[in-house]
Amino acid sequence: MTEAQVNEARSTISPIATQLVELQTLPFxxxxxxxxxxxxxxxxxxxxxxxxxxxxxxxxxxxEGGLSEEAKIRIEEINRDMPLRLSPMPEEARPELPxxxxxxxxxxxxxxxAPSQPRDPRLPAAGTTLKKTYRGxxxxxxxxxxxxxxxxxxxxxxxxxxxxxxGCPWNGYSFFNLQPQKGTTL
Numbered sequence: 001m002t003e004a005q006v007n008e009a010r011s012t013i014s015p016i017a018t019q020l021v022e023l024q025t026l027p028f029x030x031x032x033x034x035x036x037x038x039x040x041x042x043x044x045x046x047x048x049x050x051x052x053x054x055x056x057x058x059x060x061x062x063x064e065g066g067l068s069e070e071a072k073i074r075i076e077e078i079n080r081d082m083p084l085r086l087s088p089m090p091e092e093a094r095p096e097l098p099x100x101x102x103x104x105x106x107x108x109x110x111x112x113x114a115p116s117q118p119r120d121p122r123l124p125a126a127g128t129t130l131k132k133t134y135r136g137x138x139x140x141x142x143x144x145x146x147x148x149x150x151x152x153x154x155x156x157x158x159x160x161x162x163x164x165x166x167g168c169p170w171n172g173y174s175f176f177n178l179q180p181q182k183g184t185t186l
């Protein structure tokens with residue numbers, strides 16, 4: 001390639017490269033305006049990165065001519081063999097589906113206002129104070145309806161509370177030596 005040909009190639013690439021660099025600093029409003037210029041229609045996306053990529057591709061496509069005819073033909077060949085449909089099937093091409101034999105089962109699940117899980121039978125009644133001496137120090141925990149109160153803080157589980165006291169993971173029921181009351185099952 002001669003020096004004149006290199007300079008000519010650079011002169012055609014330079015405006016494209018300059019436009020592509022400018023895209024990186026354009027604010028959102030200007031990107032939407034630029035989309036309108038290169039595509040001839042308003043942008044439907046509000047994603048700045050998507051707009052930048054698509055505008056950059058379109059600028060290069062307009063300058064260089066886009067895909068070759070061979071590439072377009074190959075894309076169509078691949079599309080025909082694709083099992084995945086990227087667009088909806090036309091109504092007239094849809095196969096007939098058999099009528100369902102039985103109506104579908106509909107389950108109505110009410111939204112519970114209280115916790116859906118029953119209270120663990122190992123837990124004493126709300127308001128009870130659990131006392132545990134651990135490493136010579138007495139720890140008192142007040143059992144609430146759905147939480148446990150320890151030194152002014154609320155804990156959602158006995159295990160997290162036991163970990164706070166012991167400094168390592170513990171099963172909360174084992175730590176506080178809670179067993180199911182007689183006549184109840186787990």
